[in-house]
Amino acid sequence: MQTLIHLFFAFIGTWGFTVYFNTPRHLVFITSLNGMFAYAIYLLVQHLTAGNSLSLFISSAVAALTVNLVAQILARVKKAPVIAFSTPGIVTLVPGGISYSMMRAFTLGQTVPALNFARDTIFVAGAIALGIGLGSGAYHLLYKLLPKKMKGKI
Amino acid sequence: MLIYQTNEVLKTCLFAGQIMMSNGAETSRVENTVVHMANSYQLQDIKVVAMPTLIILTVRDGEGNSFTDMVRMQIDERATNFDVVVEVNKISRRLTQRIEDPKIVYDQLQRIAENDSNFSNWQEIAAASIACGAFSFIVGGAYQDILPTIIVTALAVLVYDLCVKKTKIIFFSEFMAAAFIGLMAYYLPQIGFGKHFEFISIGALMCFVPGVAISNTFHDFFKGHMLSGLSMLARSLLTALAVGLGIVVVLNFI
Numbered sequence: 001m002q003t004l005i006h007l008f009f010a011f012i013g014t015w016g017f018t019v020y021f022n023t024p025r026h027l028v029f030i031t032s033l034n035g036m037f038a039y040a041i042y043l044l045v046q047h048l049t050a051g052n053s054l055s056l057f058i059s060s061a062v063a064a065l066t067v068n069l070v071a072q073i074l075a076r077v078k079k080a081p082v083i084a085f086s087t088p089g090i091v092t093l094v095p096g097g098i099s100y101s102m103m104r105a106f107t108l109g110q111t112v113p114a115l116n117f118a119r120d121t122i123f124v125a126g127a128i129a130l131g132i133g134l135g136s137g138a139y140h141l142l143y144k145l146l147p148k149k150m151k152g153k154i
Numbered sequence: 155m156l157i158y159q160t161n162e163v164l165k166t167c168l169f170a171g172q173i174m175m176s177n178g179a180e181t182s183r184v185e186n187t188v189v190h191m192a193n194s195y196q197l198q199d200i201k202v203v204a205m206p207t208l209i210i211l212t213v214r215d216g217e218g219n220s221f222t223d224m225v226r227m228q229i230d231e232r233a234t235n236f237d238v239v240v241e242v243n244k245i246s247r248r249l250t251q252r253i254e255d256p257k258i259v260y261d262q263l264q265r266i267a268e269n270d271s272n273f274s275n276w277q278e279i280a281a282a283s284i285a286c287g288a289f290s291f292i293v294g295g296a297y298q299d300i301l302p303t304i305i306v307t308a309l310a311v312l313v314y315d316l317c318v319k320k321t322k323i324i325f326f327s328e329f330m331a332a333a334f335i336g337l338m339a340y341y342l343p344q345i346g347f348g349k350h351f352e353f354i355s356i357g358a359l360m361c362f363v364p365g366v367a368i369s370n371t372f373h374d375f376f377k378g379h380m381l382s383g384l385s386m387l388a389r390s391l392l393t394a395l396a397v398g399l400g401i402v403v404v405l406n407f408i
Contacts, residue, residue, distance in 0.1 A: 009288040013360075016285020020278050021178070021366065022235040081183055081243055083369065084236040091285075091365045097293040099394075100356045100401070107402050125368075132369060133376035 003043060010039035010092050017088040027080060034074065035089040038067040042093060057123045063093055064131020065138065072139040086132070095124040158195060158256050160215045164223040166256040166263070167191045171202075171209045172225050173267045174242050178234035180370040182377040184209065187246045194249040195256070205382050206389075234366050237272040282361050283307040290357025295350055302348030303357040306338045310358055325396045328362055332400025335359060340408050355401060362397050364390035 014035025018028045042063035049055040071085035102117035171188040175181075184204045192200045192213055199214040210224040245262060273281070283304040290303040310331045317327035339355035342348045367390035374383035 006292060009291050013285045013288040013292065016281040016283075016288065017365070019273055019281030020234075020285065020361075022237045022272050022278065024237045024240050024272060027240075079244075079247070080240045081179060081236070083178070083180055083183070083366075083373065084240060087178075087236075087366055087369045090369050091360070091363070092289075092292070094360070094363050094365060094368075096289065096356050096360050096363060099398075100352065100359070103398050103402055104352070104405060107405050128368070129372040129375075132372040136376070 006043065007036055007040055011036040013092055014039075014088050017091045021084075021088060023084055023088070024080070027078060027084060030074060030078070031085050031088050034067060034070050034085055035092050037070065038063045038089050039092045041066045054123075056120060057127045060093055060095075060124045060127035061131045061134075064090060064128045065134050066131075067093075068132050068135020069138055069142075072136060082136075086135070090128060090132070093124070093128055095121050098124065157216070158253075160197065160213065160219075160221045161223075162256040162260075163192065163195045163197065164211055164213065164221055166260045168209055168211055168223055168225045169260060169263050170242050170246065171204060171211075172227050173263060174239050175204065175206065175209065176227055176233055177238040178236065178366050178370070179239045180373040180377075181205065181379045181382040182374065183239075187243065191246050191249055194246075194253050206385050235272075238266055241266045279308055279311050282311060286357045286361050288357075289360045290353045293353055293356050295353030295357065298349045299353050299357070302339075302342045303354050306335055306342070306354060307358045307361050309338065310335045311361060314362070325392055328393055328396035329400040331362060332359065332397040333404050334400075336401045336404030337408075340404065359397055359401065362393070364393040367393065 011032050015028065015032040017035075018031045023031055042059050045059035045062045046055055049058050052058070067089035068082075068086050071082050071089065074080075074085045075082040098117050099121045102114055102121055105111075105114035105117055167188050170191055171184045174187060175184050181204045185202050188202045188204070188209065188211060189200050192202075192211065197213040197215060199212070199220075201212045203210045207228070208224060208226050210222065212220065212222045214220050242263065245259065245266075249259070286307040287300040287304040290299045291297070295303070313334045314327050314331040317330045318324065321327065335355050335358045339348075339351050339358065342354065343351055348354050367386050371383050371386040371390055374380075374386060
């Protein structure tokens, strides 16, 4: 239940940013779904890798990869640029909470916890970057594996 | 086949690139579109360099004469408008099917750049505020934090817009907006409106996170556009620094 509520709010959050970035009206719903789907993947991978010290990194990277992969497919289907789909989806993954805690700890002079938060922030930011970078590569790789009949459609 | 004046074609291609770039498209997309458009007009040896503030285009016409034109632009931070990017993309797709007079295309592009029919400014601010309310819940806030976050965000965006209009310095405007968020988020829970200081401010700050700049940075890096990637990275770091400083100043004095 808690997860469903989170997913609903992730949908609302992505929806808001699609409107904020002035995405064309007929693409708003599908882009918001993409953001929610990526957040679902994020929660799922985080659950699967719970306890692993790289859990945050892996889940962010996989979620960012998903956003980009789905955005690449949507861009071909809907004939619109990739970034119109990927940018609002990324916003849910941005490490806002962690970087806030980092700044707070630094200002209070608690250097050791602050450095821990800084490490997490850099990990998540790097994971998102990695996901974006791998996204288009993974798309071209998967495209080659598709059966011939599907290729005309995507 | 009709041959159009190469100067007019260059002007139109560069204008298309310019409005795409200033509305939040990444560099490789801009270069691609400009090359495709020039290609549809049967020009040869097309070379284009796009950077966040400049686009240079060099072509050769049918007789082998070389033409060069460039455009230098100023980028306004909050001008992300994917509707314009999609529309310009449509025009470039249409030109590959059937070429049209570059002057007519230029007029169409101008209409696209000025048109704001998709979502109005107020709708954008309202949607961003609602999104930030949702984020304050996602990062761990209570249900009581959502409404205050929505109000704080809307006011902060207005403060940001006012500062940009008055000072034209984006760094300063972001700093002011973040400081405003910090103050509001501190005092609202004290009068019983909202519960957690930190979740209200994290949620409201999501609106000022440089999302477009960050994702464009890495799109550029991975496509090999190191120079534009670096300048976009500098911009997103500067924004993050401004927002961080704004909140830190408030945290220190209350």
